[in-house]
Amino acid sequence: MRAVTVTPGVPGSLRLTRDHPEPPTEEGGILVEALAVGICGTDHEIIEGHYGEAPPGGDTLVLGHEALGRVIEDPSGTLQRGDLVAGIVRHPDPVPCANCAVGEWDMCRNGQYTEHGIKALPGFARDRWRLQPKFAVGLDPVLAPVGMLLEPASVVAKAWDHIERIGGRAEWQPQLVLVTGAGPIGLLAALLAVQRGLAVHVLDRNTTGPKPDLVRALGATYHTGTVGELDFEPDIVVECTGAPVVVLDAMCKAGPAGVVCLTGVSSGGRSIDFDAGALNRELVLENNVVFGSVNANRRHWDLAAEALARADQDWLGSLITRRVPVEAYPEAYAHQPDDIKVVLDFTL
Template identity: 85%
Template sequence: MRAVTVTPGVPNSLRLVHDHPEPPAEEGAILVEALAVGICGTDHEIVAGDYGEAQPGASTLVLGHESLGRVLEDPSGTLQPGDLVAGIVRHPDPVPCPNCAVGEWDMCRNGEYTEHGIKALPGFARDRWRVQPRFAVGLDPALAPVGVLLEPTAVVAKAWDHIERIGARAEWQPQTVLVTGAGPIGLLAALLATQRGFSVHVLERATTGPKPDLVRALGATYHTEPVAQLDVDPDVIVECTGAPVVVLDAMCKAGPTGIVCLTGVSSGGRRIEFDAGALNRELVLENHVVFGSVNANRRHWDLAAEALARADPAWLNSLITRRVPVEAYAEAYTSAPDDIKVVLDFTA
């Protein structure tokens, strides 16, 4: 069986092995044939040796946390052979903490969670994988070409879930949304915003390539100027770049009682001068909320599946800018200038 692996902590240890063991039964009752695996920034960090943790007793980690597969067998009866399925990435810690105990494992408080293809659980970049029924998300058959987008969509579904919960603190009638960044997370955040009927603005540096047209196809407005120069007074900002200057400018840009959701992860190591007192004054006097959001629980994965089913399939398909056969795995994990979402294709 083929599997894409790394040795965590060892830069450029990416390998395709052809004799990887079949997934053991203890991984889950549902046996799945891999169709595709999406690649994101986290995968690149793991390949670079910056992150990643093999499962106990193993020296290598199977990559892949953005999954799409087809059920081969499910003795539990949860799904049927032939069904499309994705595997939920994060599993609760074994203690469990109060959040993990009630299914909110995306909000784990002690850090003992595990994640497929990232932390102590083998990933989905292998010909066959297993999943427990409660971590298996069935998909509409029509989503076969784009179902691999479910994991990043779940991330933004969680972000919107929390934005709406925070908004309910008062009489909330948002109209305008600003999304900073037009990578996969930013574009999907904009998609979910347009599905909610908001006036959506997306900020991105690129002036060429597919991103401007993808934003406009949603009915949103595309901007390339700095955040501070935008003639927009957003009720909600979804920050998806992690760039420190953009993050700070976004925190200052929200309108009265505005909500700023940070989904981009900063790399750190860069110092910038900033008037923290002015920011504090703005946040307090305008009743702003700034919060971080990462990962997703089962509720968010189900919401994401519904959002994808409502979206234009052609638009979703346009997010996938490269589909690379597994045998050309090294090419898939090498970034190209106009990449949005690169997919490792197990069917080619």
């Protein structure tokens, strides 16, 4: 069986293993044939040796957490043979903490959670994998070409869930949304905003390539330049770049009673001369909220599946800029300038 693997902590250890063991039944009763795996920045960080943890007792990690597969067998009857399925990435910690105990493993309090293809669980970049029923998300057949987008969509679904919960602290009728960054997370955040009937603005540094047209195809407005140059105050900001200057500008830009959700992860190690006192004054006097959001629990995966099924499928397909056969795996992990979402395709 083929599997794309790394040795965590060892840069340059990316390889295609052709005799990888079949997935043991301990991983779950649902046996799945891999169709595709999406690639994101986390994968690149693991390949560079910055992150990643092999399963206990080994030194090899199978990559891949943005999964799409087709059910081979499911003795539990949860899914049928031939059904499309995605695997929930994070599993609860074994203690469990209070959050993991009630299925909110995305809010794990002690950090002992595990994650497929990232932390102590084998990923989905292999010909076959297994799932427990509670971590298997069935997909509408219409999503066969784009179902690997479910994992990033689940992250966005959680962000919107929490934005709306926070906004509900008072009478709240948001109209304007600013999304910073037009990568997969930013574009999916814009999609879910449009589905909510909001006026959406997306800011990105790219002036060419597919991103401006993808934003406009949603009925949203595309901007370049800086956050500070925008001539409106959004009710909601979804920050998806992780760029420190953009993060700080986004926090300052929200209007009164605004909500700023940070989904981009900054690399750190950079200092910026910034008036923290002025930001504090603005947040307090305008009752603004800034919060971070990452990962997702089962509820968010289900919400994401519904959102993707409602979306324009041609538009979703346009987010996938390259499909690379498994045998050409190095090409999939080599970034190209116009990449949005690159997919490692097990069917080619």
